[in-house]
Amino acid sequence: xxxxxxxxxxxxxxxxxxxxxxxxxxxxxxxxxxxxxxxxxxxxxxxxxxxxxxxxxxxxxxxxxxxxxxxxxxxxxxxxxxxxxxxxxxxxxxxxxxxxxxxxxxxxxxxxxxxxxxxxxxxxxxxxxxxxxxxxxxxxxxxxxxxxxxxxxxxxxxxxxxxxxxxxxxxxxxxxxxxxxxxxxxxxxxxxxxxxxxxxxxxxxxxxxxxxxx
Amino acid sequence: xxxxxxxxxxxxxxxxxxxxxxxxxxxxxxxxxxxxxxxxxxxxxxxxxxxxxxxxxxxxxxxxxxxxxxxxxxxxxxxxxxxxxxxxxxxxxxxxxxxxxxxxxxxxxxxxxxxxxxxxxxxxxxxxxxxxxxxxxxxxxxxxxxxxxxxxxxxxxxxxxxxxxxxxxxxxxxxxxxxxxxxxxxxxxxxxxxxxxxxxxxxxxxxxxxxxxx
DNA sequence: CGGCTCACCCTACCAAGGTAGGGTTACAAT
DNA sequence: ATTGTAACCCTACCTTGGTAGGGTGAGCCG
Numbered sequence: 001x002x003x004x005x006x007x008x009x010x011x012x013x014x015x016x017x018x019x020x021x022x023x024x025x026x027x028x029x030x031x032x033x034x035x036x037x038x039x040x041x042x043x044x045x046x047x048x049x050x051x052x053x054x055x056x057x058x059x060x061x062x063x064x065x066x067x068x069x070x071x072x073x074x075x076x077x078x079x080x081x082x083x084x085x086x087x088x089x090x091x092x093x094x095x096x097x098x099x100x101x102x103x104x105x106x107x108x109x110x111x112x113x114x115x116x117x118x119x120x121x122x123x124x125x126x127x128x129x130x131x132x133x134x135x136x137x138x139x140x141x142x143x144x145x146x147x148x149x150x151x152x153x154x155x156x157x158x159x160x161x162x163x164x165x166x167x168x169x170x171x172x173x174x175x176x177x178x179x180x181x182x183x184x185x186x187x188x189x190x191x192x193x194x195x196x197x198x199x200x201x202x203x204x205x206x207x208x209x210x211x212x213x214x
Numbered sequence: 215x216x217x218x219x220x221x222x223x224x225x226x227x228x229x230x231x232x233x234x235x236x237x238x239x240x241x242x243x244x245x246x247x248x249x250x251x252x253x254x255x256x257x258x259x260x261x262x263x264x265x266x267x268x269x270x271x272x273x274x275x276x277x278x279x280x281x282x283x284x285x286x287x288x289x290x291x292x293x294x295x296x297x298x299x300x301x302x303x304x305x306x307x308x309x310x311x312x313x314x315x316x317x318x319x320x321x322x323x324x325x326x327x328x329x330x331x332x333x334x335x336x337x338x339x340x341x342x343x344x345x346x347x348x349x350x351x352x353x354x355x356x357x358x359x360x361x362x363x364x365x366x367x368x369x370x371x372x373x374x375x376x377x378x379x380x381x382x383x384x385x386x387x388x389x390x391x392x393x394x395x396x397x398x399x400x401x402x403x404x405x406x407x408x409x410x411x412x413x414x415x416x417x418x419x420x421x422x423x424x425x426x427x428x
Numbered sequence: 429c430g431g432c433t434c435a436c437c438c439t440a441c442c443a444a445g446g447t448a449g450g451g452t453t454a455c456a457a458t
Numbered sequence: 459a460t461t462g463t464a465a466c467c468c469t470a471c472c473t474t475g476g477t478a479g480g481g482t483g484a485g486c487c488g
Contacts, residue, residue, distance in 0.1 A: 432485100442475105449468105454466105456463085457460100
């Protein structure tokens with residue numbers, strides 16, 4: 001029996017899927033890589049009798065969809081390692097992926113060499129989760145849980161300050177970091193409060209809980 | 215500056231602590247290893263100015279103590295990787311350890327070579343958690359990412375108030391809802407702040423972002 | 429040009445959050 | 459019987475957050 005090295009890439013962005021597919025072929029020695037941009041197509045492409053050696057799954061849609069897909073994939077392909085990718089650096093995402101039983105997690109912006117390493121680990125039956133640096137934590141955005149400042153009707157500066165509020169910074173620190181007076185920060189904060197229809201910064205944070213900025 | 219490779223081992227079994235300490239010295243190249251068998255002694259041995267390169271923590275007693283200690287260690291030694299060990303193979307344990315923010319987890323009965331590998335990973339800033347067996351997976355999947363008040367070392371009342379803080383309630387409203395004075399609420403809040411090693415309620419919220427209580 | 433918004437500055441004021449230092453009760457452990 | 463801890467109360471004090479009501483200069487638009 002010929003054991004071809006095959007993979008299935010699931011990502012809603014065709015370009016990304018193509019890019020990853022190509023990378024697996026050229027740098028990881030895969031013989032065949034299928035690329036899927038629609039969850040509907042996943043099951044058509046999977047032949048349970050000869051499952052892929054690896055599944056790469058983007059963590060893009062509202063949590064449920066990708067996690068649910070992950071669960072289904074695990075059930076139908078019990079012996080296939082699943083690598084989940086995300087542009088979102090949030091710890092919570094990785095935790096959920098971990099808890100749901102993926103075999104690995106990697107950030108999209110990670111260097112190619114790291115990617116190769118992770119893939120080879122998964123293929124050898126290991127699990128692999130990334131370290132979270134402080135920078136990673138800050139780089140945000142996964143499509144559904146992200147909100148832009150302009151979507152909230154905020155000015156550029158207000159958006160900048162909103163970001164710092166969400167990190168828990170007090171006005172004084174925001175002022176220092178932006179090299180403006182604390183009073184000016186307060187005025188920007190007041191502007192944000194009015195725009196968002198809330199009474200204080202704590203409500204801003206709880207209102208945007210689970211979402212990410214910019 | 216001379217950067218010695220130092221470690222702190224926390225285990226209530228003296229023999230185990232000695233064994234692990236010796237192993238770190240002989241097989242992992244540590245220059246100095248402190249061994250503690252009593253949680254009371256932990257803080258005497260830790261010099262925050264020159265923190266250890268690694269902390270090895272046994273998950274021994276009833277959940278509370280070790281997780282609480284873990285939280286405190288993270289607060290005081292933000293840059294030191296913490297490896298939690300356990301003789302208990304239950305997935306839930308690892309899950310909790312992961313959620314509470316340890317950098318790695320390993321079973322005591324694991325082979326020495328694995329131990330070496332895990333330690334070197336942690337020292338290079340990575341996180342490392344063990345693979346899950348199929349039996350363990352089932353229990354893991356159903357578990358949520360939650361943190362209980364007692365795991366944070368909080369009293370019952372403090373936990374109750376923490377929940378309201380996370381909902382964005384101001385002290386006044388908390389007081390009304392619990393039918394106690396606002397001052398008492400403030401004192402509970404202060405207690406929570408100290409336990410969690412932060413300076414104000416906003417930091418509580420940002421610190422627990424994404425986690426659920428109770 | 430005038431009218432507009434945005435970013436920035438100021439003083440002054442008040443409310444909310446948090447600390448310090450007192451104290452009382454209840455209840456469990458030594 | 460004493461110690462310890464949790465929950466509750468108080469006054470007093472300081473810091474932070476937010477509002478109100480002033481003002482300036484830069485830039486855009488009709």
